[in-house]
């Protein structure tokens with residue numbers, strides 16, 4: 224009801240953010256750390272920050288997310304959190320015994336200016352870090368960027384901490400995915416395995432945040448990439464960042480540190496991006512594309528052709544994270560849809576805007592950064608109403624207010640399940656995505672059909 228007061232006159236703002244289309248950096252940093260085997264994310268800030276980060280991930284994945292905190296109180300807020308972190312390191316290794324503690328900073332510790340490198344050196348000098356264990360950190364000040372920035376910062380820190388070039392190249396291709404679902408990480412691995420490609424992928428949250436219920440609590444689930452594998456990525460002969468905003472910086476670090484030849488591709492969402500991914504693997508690994516993948520591709524094309532009349536020409540507006548948005552925009556465009564708006568709260572830069580307009584055309588409104596919020600999204604939706612919204616759970620209010628079909632994509636999704644089990648990447652994920660979009664349009668057609676045109680067969 225409150226949304227009815229959103230005016231449709233758009234006034235460009237330079238400072239204020241209303242209903243942000245993003246969440247905070249440490250959430251992404253924690254998610255990346257969870258994709259490393261026996262790694263415990265640690266939030267260097269107040270308990271409230273950590274509670275928020277954990278609850279955002281717990282609600283999205285419907286799994287208990289493990290993370291610890293430096294538990295800042297008034298004293299640490301004024302004098303710095305060194306004592307808190309040193310005590311945390313002792314307690315964590317004593318009580319929870321991880322192999323790695325991945326520390327992320329918060330607004331508070333960044334404002335104070337805590338020197339994490341110095342504190343970790345102090346912990347080493349004081350023998351607080353047991354032999355064979357690691358404490359590492361990523362700087363994740365949440366007064367800028369978003370959860371995608373935090374993810375990218377932690378992924379880059381993982382490369383910096385663990386990747387080593389021994390002087391001898393191995394045969395592996397390193398895959399560095401952007402912030403995507405565990406189901407999508409599993410799908411990317413499945414494609415690489417189907418092609419017989421030797422790969423190292425990190426982070427890998429499949430089997431960690433979407434693991435099975437087996438009646439036993441696992442502080443550290445079986446999934447996640449081991450630190451030995453990350454070390455070996457320094458010897459890999461080629462590295463592929465999948466998504467510019469979330470993974471390019473890590474690939475560049477791998478190149479700078481270990482001289483691994485790197486490239487960046489868009490996330491393999493939809494036919495053309497998946498074709499590019501499969502073809503890059505084929506060329507770089509010197510393998511052939513198996514019949515199974517060709518069949519999956521053909522099935523996606525088949526459904527796209529069979530049901531094109533329900534999707535062609537439909538207007539769509541999208542909001543979410545930049546790397547996923549590029550993939551979804553390409554997917555919708557390939558399906559013959561008209562892209563009205565693309566909006567992300569993550570500062571993604573002019574390359575993002577240019578790329579979206581290349582795919583969708585100059586008439587598409589693209590906005591990125593802090594003022595690209597859900598208030599603004601609602602305003603532009605009122606001026607050009609789409610037939611479909613793609614976005615995270617928070618868009619449900621807009622969709623309900625304006626009676627627009629709505630597909631939950633991206634992060635966070637708090638009110639539906641399935642996203643962590645069923646991918647949107649690869650040909651199989653594309654088919655899943657297409658079916659969900661078709662269901663929305665067909666359900667709407669059934670709902671609105673007059674009695675005499677309510678058909679059994681669509």
Ligand code: SF4
Nearest residue numbers: 247272275329330365
């Ligand atoms: S935005 Fe800053 S203060 Fe708020 S939860 Fe995130 S790190 Fe903590």
